[in-house]
Amino acid sequence: MIPVTCAHCGLKIHVPESVQGRQGACLNCGSPISVPAGDVPVVAASIDFKPNDRIGERYVIKSFIGRGGMGVVYEAEDTLVNEDVALKFLRRGVLRTEKGRRLFLREAQIARRLRHENIIAVHDVGFTVDGVLYLSMEYAKGISLREFLMRYRSNRRHVPVKQTVHIMLQILDALDYAHRWVVHRDIKPENIILLNDNQVKVLDFGLAKAVEENEAGNSGTDEQRKKKVVGTPVYASPEQMRHQPVDLRADIYTAGLVLRELLTLRTPKELPPEMPIKRSDVAPSVSLVADKAVREDKGERWQTARDFHDALKQAFGQSYQARTARTAGNVYPSKTSTEGMVFFEGGYFRMGNNAVSDESPEADMYVAPFWMDIYPVTIAQYERFLKDTGAQEPRFWRDPQVNGPDQPVVGVTWEEALAYAAWAGKQLPTEAQWEFAARGPENRRYPWGNTQPDTTRCNFGNYLGMPSIVTMHEEGRTPEGIVDLAGNVYEWTLDAFAPYERQRGGRLSLEKFPQKTVRGGCFESQNNEIVTSARKGLFPDVRQKNTGFRCVFAE
Template sequence: MIPVTCSQCGLSIFVPPEVQGREGICFRCGLPLIIPSEAGRSRHDNLNYERGDRIADRYVVKEQIGKGGMGVVYRALDTLVQDMVALKFLHPNILRTEQGRQLFIREVQIARRLRHENIVAVHDVSWTAEGILYLSMEFAQGHSLRALLRRYRHERRVIPVRLAVTYLRQILVALDYAHHTVIHRDIKPENVMVMPNERVKVLDFGLAKAAHEEYFQEGDEEKTSRMVGTWAYAAPEQRKRQKVDLRADVYAVGLLMHELLTLRTPLDDPVEVVDVRHDVSPSLISVLERALAVEKEQRWPSAKDFRIALETAFEESYRKTVAVFDSDGMVKTPSTKGMVFLEGGHFLMGNNEVREEAPEHEVLVRPFWMDAYPVTNKQYQEYLEETGAPAPRFWHDPQYNGPNQPVTGVSWAEAKAYAAWAGKTLPTEGQWEFAARGRENRKYPWGNLPPDATLANFNDNLGMPSVVTMHEDGGTPEGIYDLAGNVYEWMLDPFVSYTAKRQNPQFAAAAPRRALRGGSYKSPPNELLCTARKGLFPEVRENTIGFRCVIPASRLIHAQPANTNSDAPAENASE
């Protein structure tokens, strides 16, 4: 029997040898298929490789890790760089002509330019000795979103709203970046990899279009009657074979959102989110409904707009409050408005190349909320009026007292007192560095590009602190700003070596200086690195020093979504 796999829907069947070389159609989706000839076939013609097989005298096959309509994926060792990669071998019946292969390579060259923490990187494209085209890609150690959905469905558990939003946000960040270059056209759970620490990566940018353009030759009447992508996750205009733009990807992410919240695939019977669960807020459902609008003009105009709406709806609907006591012993409950929730987790802290930042060491950061911006003069004014605390050192200097400039000239104790008044605390160095670096270990809060005047206020370019919203291009992907430049930020920690903290906690607690992070408007570029740190005596009140606050999730006492049934299960913040 001869194995045949449909390049559009992934159906794999076996046909008798007497039909070899003939043209047929896929039983599931109707795509024309060419039955390959059995003559001269080797096990490699079926893309079957065994452990230890060598590819191009460079790659050593370890194991098969995936199989689909376009080909087979193996984990392999790249002996040139001694690192694991994923090798994706394309079915020969997908790319049958030299013109088609060149088109495919052009699409791959576009995909190679995509370098983002939420996109599986494509390294190279080449041929085996048997003439089989393959891609060398980043080995993403994890499992597909499809596998995660199946596990939750098998265990009859719903995916927490917070986790669904975490995944969707990263997918949309990846698409927002990629849409400047390419439209994906085939977003589906199989093309999203779930990594450790709740990270996700999107793969196979542009490959669906290349395979489609090749399969139907120029002038082929069938070409215009076939869609690009996977039918179940295709936008209405894709199914109608109309012109496609980035809003087709927006629709596909909407389908992913529906599936994450309901565990129903687009091929299942239609179901409303509210028919499955009651802990999804109306505002989130509204975001979903717009993403799934039939007319593309009515959808979110971009992945970025979709992401912002999703984050805003989640923050407003699942806002948590903290119990704190005022001077009269009465409970007051400030909200987390203006803060960003960070999941926390394990990350590598420090930098072995700088003495004050060494050694690199793994740190576990618990979930917490962080101010999106440093505390401003306007916010500090409210504190002064309510408490009668003394004004900061530069409070009356017009160079530093703009309402939306960060407050400066406060000592460590004054910053700590404000945080306590607000029901918050100063961040630890671990929390601050986790927020700045992210799980992908960024060099700077915005990524790995060197700083410039559009990203941060540094090198005395302005000669004073800027308003906190001036450098939003330099924010983190999570939406935290001014972590590099503008003003240093007081940390809760004493300033001691990381080794001293671990080996002699009593010494660390008694250290005379307090840690600062982030650099200031006077700092050189190296002080803007996420790992950079310095220490000053806590009494110092300089015009280069401010602060921001955090709330540890362990202090949250209320997690009920707003505007939902009070009997619905609440999102629990992990401790």
């Protein structure tokens, strides 16, 4: 049996020797896999090293990192400078022609000159005593973007748009810098590394071009050579697939494919470029930026990585980041500011929980765009309202256990919460707005995800015995940045507490449904009351030490 690794998803399989020299499809992702001929082993035996093996006079092998379509990578110590490096050994079948080897060495010299915070630095090029070519590179401890995407996919959660943009802007920064000297030709999730601090590193600049020249020089008919596409075909640009001249716009195309995959968790094979992005919290402006990058005609794409970068940054800034108040005469009240709020593009999401009677039936609900306070309204904020309006102090106002300036204001009735919201030029959230922010399109069980709650994420289970300051549980923020949607204090919403089928049906009788809905649980709540679908009814005139509110703003 012959070991074969999918260069796209990393799946390792063994195939019979009878299929040597043939091409098949990966059982996991469907990408093409070429099974090497008998005289071209997948990884030559001489590339297998053990800890403490020496490579030349300079390097000492430490550990195995990974194996891919072009070779194998080890962590090693560079004894000349006493630092860890990554050694990438190319399998013998990658560069079989003299022209390919010469071009590789030339491209490696170019790669050595690339010094950018988002590019894996190449330090050295050499040969083992057995003639195996290797690169000494910066050792970046992290995970590939492919592994990152697979984690989100296995958890059935979308990558937050903010994180997607953060990753893509770094990729495009790297391309903008490198394109002064070299075209990458093989941008894909496997060639992008994410470090622990979310810094991006792109690797393998120039390698694909050398392999392409090597393939062009191999023996075989013209028709056979035309069928070979260097890199991963599913991430190749149209001009690469047609064996036409390639320039930096090929990298623009493949970077666009990566952006679409970050937004949808679907590979280009699953979501071809001509199919639209369908995700409710992805702003149309962001989708348009991605769509332009993957146009078939390279003259219609973004013409540079900097153009792509700036367009994406602008689209995200205009659609997602908090905006300051507009002047009087616009649709915003003159005193309304969205500072300290997060913008939600809105869209459809799954609301409710059929397993709990008060939370059923589940339904797909649409929410229009809105802003939401990052934190519940605090004592300090409410004090400004009291001074400005002369309103009555709420219950517990002078209780030292709950009157710290950064604690959430409590003891307010539903009407008092409404009054504060009106004074601020905002509103109380509807149940749908509140659950959309807490649950997200990923259908999260808790605001931060599906991980069980603990005291780093929220104030629950009476472990403090009182409301905490609003910045205490930042670990429990939503992917969009909202804090304290689980535990601490119940939060008033605009809606009456009624069965969903009645509430969604239109106007409700106050006599039949006098209570208002609160959401999120409080510092005394157990797990079942802080899930994103949980709801409870309170009479609007109650004043409780465990009940506060936050505001939203919508046009």
